[in-house]
Amino acid sequence: MGGTARHDRGLAGDVAATPDGKDLDHCIQCGMCTATCPVAEAVPGFSPRQIVARTILDLADELLASDEIWYCARCQQCVASCRKNIRPADIITAIRTEALRRGNRDTAGARHTMAFLSDLGGKGKLNEALLTFRTLRWSTFKMIPYAMRMLARGKIPPPIVKEIEGMDEVQALIEEFRK
Amino acid sequence: MSPSRFAYYPGCAAEATVKEADRAMRAIAPLLGLELHPFESMTCCGAGVLHEEQPDVSLALNARNLAIAERAGLDLLTLCNTCLLTMLKAQHELRSNPQLAGRINESLARFDLRYEGRVKVRHLLWVLAEDVGPEAIRALVKKPLAGLRIAPFYGCHILRPEEVLGFEDGRDPNSMERIIEALGAEPVRYDARTECCGFHVMLVNAPATTTMVGHCLEGAVDKRADVMVTPCTLCQLTLDSYQYRADKTRTQPLKLPVLHLPQLLGMAFGLDGKTLGLNRHLVAVAQ
Numbered sequence: 413m414g415g416t417a418r419h420d421r422g423l424a425g426d427v428a429a430t431p432d433g434k435d436l437d438h439c440i441q442c443g444m445c446t447a448t449c450p451v452a453e454a455v456p457g458f459s460p461r462q463i464v465a466r467t468i469l470d471l472a473d474e475l476l477a478s479d480e481i482w483y484c485a486r487c488q489q490c491v492a493s494c495r496k497n498i499r500p501a502d503i504i505t506a507i508r509t510e511a512l513r514r515g516n517r518d519t520a521g522a523r524h525t526m527a528f529l530s531d532l533g534g535k536g537k538l539n540e541a542l543l544t545f546r547t548l549r550w551s552t553f554k555m556i557p558y559a560m561r562m563l564a565r566g567k568i569p570p571p572i573v574k575e576i577e578g579m580d581e582v583q584a585l586i587e588e589f590r591k
Numbered sequence: 592m593s594p595s596r597f598a599y600y601p602g603c604a605a606e607a608t609v610k611e612a613d614r615a616m617r618a619i620a621p622l623l624g625l626e627l628h629p630f631e632s633m634t635c636c637g638a639g640v641l642h643e644e645q646p647d648v649s650l651a652l653n654a655r656n657l658a659i660a661e662r663a664g665l666d667l668l669t670l671c672n673t674c675l676l677t678m679l680k681a682q683h684e685l686r687s688n689p690q691l692a693g694r695i696n697e698s699l700a701r702f703d704l705r706y707e708g709r710v711k712v713r714h715l716l717w718v719l720a721e722d723v724g725p726e727a728i729r730a731l732v733k734k735p736l737a738g739l740r741i742a743p744f745y746g747c748h749i750l751r752p753e754e755v756l757g758f759e760d761g762r763d764p765n766s767m768e769r770i771i772e773a774l775g776a777e778p779v780r781y782d783a784r785t786e787c788c789g790f791h792v793m794l795v796n797a798p799a800t801t802t803m804v805g806h807c808l809e810g811a812v813d814k815r816a817d818v819m820v821t822p823c824t825l826c827q828l829t830l831d832s833y834q835y836r837a838d839k840t841r842t843q844p845l846k847l848p849v850l851h852l853p854q855l856l857g858m859a860f861g862l863d864g865k866t867l868g869l870n871r872h873l874v875a876v877a878q
């Protein structure tokens with residue numbers, strides 16, 4: 413776990429070696445992905461085209477520790493609009509995998525993603541009640557007005573999740589297939 | 592009509608935060624001739640998020656869920672677009688990587704399970720549009736929604752990528768419109784109907800989600816929609832619960848109630864608001 417690049421070409425090699433990132437090198441930097449990305453419209457500076465470029469150029473340190481790789485909303489607009497079938501959203505997925513593998517775990521996005529494996533390995537289901545705190549830590553207080561509104565409609569999920577049947581099977585599969 | 596039987600996979604949201612979607616689904620199912628079989632042994636699909644940290648674990652757990660449905664001889668029905676895409680992507684990966692699929696099956700064999708790829712993963716919207724059909728839906732209407740202008744909001748993961756989903760044209764879908772018409776209401780045409788609600792960054796980048804929610808709702812309000820309806824539990828959760836945040840950046844509140852698809856059917860079929868959980872919305876639904 414953790415550490416540095418496994419391939420000569422650094423981050424580009426690592427990403428291109430995965431099923432999600434295998435088409436990385438075909439990108440022609442046309443910018444269709446960014447032009448159709450709703451997060452690029454909402455967040456100044458966010459650009460899937462640039463994330464792909466920085467991956468190809470192996471600007472790994474800065475990119476993998478950034479918050480912005482976690483801002484993609486997985487809407488698949490870029491996948492539909494990319495003329496070269498790069499699947500930019502999947503490239504970003506591969507970058508996230510690589511960020512975690514190399515030990516970049518201290519962003520809200522990284523914590524949010526890591527909560528899934530720990531919940532699925534615990535009860536087999538997501539604990540929605542705890543997800544906010546695990547993602548935002550002490551900034552959770554910003555969500556209090558939201559939580560109050562949800563509470564008024566009975567929409568705060570129970571903090572205790574019922575365990576699924578066959579948890580031993582799930583744990584065995586996790587042990588066997590985690591990398 | 593002999594009932595169609597499904598492995599029922601409502602998704603984590605419908606089991607907790609937006610329970611009303613599950614309740615409405617269970618209420619309309621017998622009317623539509625759908626028999627729902629939930630499985631206590633199925634895990635969360637991991638929402639594509641588990642895949643980011645551990646792609647092979649995500650694939651193995653989805654293969655296990657699908658194999659459970661196959662063992663029961665059932666196709667699977669979900670209320671969540673993200674569950675739909677995650678499971679269809681898993682099927683796609685299992686097909687394209689027979690070596691890994693083989694290893695997963697060796698492990699599943701210990702639990703008396705085997706994934707063969709027979710199970711069809713379906714969304715409620717697809718079952719309504721394809722199996723039940725608008726005509727049968729029309730025949731069930733007791734309280735036609737005449738005069739109501741309804742904005743369909745599809746949600747990303749039931750439309751894109753088309754290579755994985757392949758149900759209808761991702762840029763110009765019409766299944767929701769056909770159902771809205773069958774219920775006696777008028778579908779509202781607006782650009783944002785195929786856009787993104789922002790659910791998957793609602794914690795990590797709340798301001799981005801707020802902007803996206805505002806944009807989608809405004810598109811419908813500008814075309815004088817009375818209500819919005821979506822097939823996805825996650826879109827509903829986002830568009831309803833972040834609406835007050837989007838309102839803060841506007842002079843006029845948006846005030847657009849957002850319904851789950853099974854709630855809208857239930858209303859037209861004459862079921863009462865309590866059964867459908869209409870009291871659980873943040874933006875009040877006129878009943």
Ligand code: SF4
Nearest residue numbers: 439441442443445494
């Ligand atoms: S749309 Fe495709 S080819 Fe164009 S910049 Fe984006 S990823 Fe590269």
Ligand code: SF4
Nearest residue numbers: 449484485487488490
């Ligand atoms: S999937 Fe991510 S990068 Fe691609 S268009 Fe959507 S938000 Fe932007």
